[in-house]
Amino acid sequence: MAFAGKYQLETQANYEEFLEAIGLQTAKTEHKVVTEVVQDGDNFTWTQSIPGWSWTTSFTVDRACEMESMKGVKFTGTAKINDGKLSLKFPEYFFTAEIVNDKLEMTCVTPGENSVTFKRVSGRI
Numbered sequence: 001m002a003f004a005g006k007y008q009l010e011t012q013a014n015y016e017e018f019l020e021a022i023g024l025q026t027a028k029t030e031h032k033v034v035t036e037v038v039q040d041g042d043n044f045t046w047t048q049s050i051p052g053w054s055w056t057t058s059f060t061v062d063r064a065c066e067m068e069s070m071k072g073v074k075f076t077g078t079a080k081i082n083d084g085k086l087s088l089k090f091p092e093y094f095f096t097a098e099i100v101n102d103k104l105e106m107t108c109v110t111p112g113e114n115s116v117t118f119k120r121v122s123g124r125i
Contacts, residue, residue: 005124011120013117103121
């Protein structure tokens with residue numbers, strides 16, 4: 001599945017609840033997040049940015065990689081792709097992404113009894 005491209009936020013659900021659940025309330029913004037995905041085979045560089053802030057992580061599918069979460073937590077994770085859906089377990093949530101009708105659909109689900117599901121849909125720019 002080809003994820004490469006630049007995408008801008010179109011819609012999102014449970015954004016504030018998600019930020020609260022992972023302890024990043026101060027990251028709330030009214031800006032439209034831009035996600036840029038650089039893909040070279042199984043190697044990815046994933047960047048999310050707004051004016052004045054940016055977060056980047058790089059990984060290789062099916063290989064344990066050292067990464068850093070949006071909160072600055074360093075961890076080792078292994079990204080997988082199954083049925084065109086990219087998945088990766090971050091320390092604070094489980095992340096999936098897929099391309100649906102040329103849009104990047106990302107879902108983040110926090111663990112536990114009071115789990116929060118955050119969904120973001122971004123269109124190519």
